Amino acid sequence: MDKDLPLELLGPLGCGVQTGAGSILLALQAGPGSSVVVFGAGGVGLSAIMAARVAGATTIVAVDLHENRLSLARELGATATVHGGDDDIVAQLRGLTRGGAQYALDTTGNPGVINTAIDALRPTGTVGLVGAPSRPLTLPPSALAQGKNVRGILEGDAVPQLFIPQLLELWQQGRFS
Ligand SMILES: NC(=O)c1ccc[n+]([C@@H]2O[C@H](COP(=O)([O-])OP(=O)(O)OC[C@H]3O[C@@H](n4cnc5c(N)ncnc54)[C@H](O)[C@@H]3O)[C@@H](O)[C@H]2O)c1
Numbered sequence: 393m394d395k396d397l398p399l400e401l402l403g404p405l406g407c408g409v410q411t412g413a414g415s416i417l418l419a420l421q422a423g424p425g426s427s428v429v430v431f432g433a434g435g436v437g438l439s440a441i442m443a444a445r446v447a448g449a450t451t452i453v454a455v456d457l458h459e460n461r462l463s464l465a466r467e468l469g470a471t472a473t474v475h476g477g478d479d480d481i482v483a484q485l486r487g488l489t490r491g492g493a494q495y496a497l498d499t500t501g502n503p504g505v506i507n508t509a510i511d512a513l514r515p516t517g518t519v520g521l522v523g524a525p526s527r528p529l530t531l532p533p534s535a536l537a538q539g540k541n542v543r544g545i546l547e548g549d550a551v552p553q554l555f556i557p558q559l560l561e562l563w564q565q566g567r568f569s
Contacts, residue, residue, distance in 0.1 A: 405556050407547070412439025412499070413568070414548015414555055415520050417447055419467065420495045425447030427489040431509055432499035433461040436522055437491060438468055440497050442568050444467030444526070449495075453488050453504075468569075476505070482542065483513035493517055498546075503529045510535045510542065520545045 400455045413416045416422050426446040433456040445468070449510070454465035460471035472488050474481055475566045477546065486492055492514025498506050501523025509519045510532060518541040531542060548555070562568035 393396070393557065397564040405559055406552065408435035409559065409561075410515065410550050410552060410555060411522055411545070412436040412444075412497075413443035413446075413559055414496050414550035415522060415545045416443040416449075416495070417548075418555070419545045419549040420497070420520050420541070421520055422431075422447045422449050422495045425450050425539065426495060427451035427453075427493045429453045429455065429485055429489065429493040429496045429512055430465075430499070430564070431455045431496065432523070433458075433465040433470075433473075433503050434499060436499040438465060440499070441465050441469045446562060446567055451489050452522060453485060453493070455485075480558050481508055481512045488555075489514070496520070497522065499523050501525050501552040504529050508544075511539050515539050518543065541556065 416538055422428050422444055426449045428449045430440045431436040433454045436451050441454055453472045454462055455476050456462050457476045465473055474484050493512055494517050496509040496519040498509050498521050503525050515538040521544050
């Protein structure tokens with residue numbers, strides 16, 4: 393890294409930021425015009441939202457239980473937010489993504505949330521999991537018949553020596569902040 397960069401800001405790049413951003417850009421490879429739903433707007437989820445904007449996703453939805461985090465998600469690139477306590481989350485997400493998301497990322501590790509993420513995908517969509525599920529995960533068989541994909545992601549599939557300098561360059565250009 394360039395020695396002039398503010399070291400105090402760079403620490404989180406090595407884990408949470410790399411994981412969130414890499415999940416979208418490298419693992420899921422969300423592209424221009426795609427729809428992305430991120431469950432959990434903490435360090436990992438907010439990094440995923442910034443990356444979805446970099447990728448050119450045009451529908452970026454954040455789901456969280458805390459309004460302040462949803463508000464930050466909107467500042468960082470979410471085009472819509474949904475409260476995780478709502479009864480009709482799947483219907484809201486299907487409406488916002490015109491029938492279901494192409495990509496979802498779960499950062500909560502909550503099996504109920506993961507099943508909501510699967511339900512909210514369109515056929516052939518993919519959900520990435522970064523949080524270790526707190527209980528055994530039961531997948532709805534119908535999801536597999538619809539070609540939906542569920543995949544675990546470690547550190548965003550990133551090679552840190554390559555990916556962190558790329559994130560820093562995007563940040564210096566004002567495109568990842
Ligand atoms: N796989 C990896 O390589 C990797 C790397 C880094 C972090 N992680 C894991 O990723 C997870 C997320 O990390 P983080 O730093 O963003 O955590 P965090 O606690 O900052 O964020 C989690 C967010 O999920 C939200 N949430 C919890 N329950 C919810 C629900 N039912 N509906 C909607 N939102 C809900 C919380 O309000 C919070 O904002 C952790 O489990 C962490 O261990 C994995």
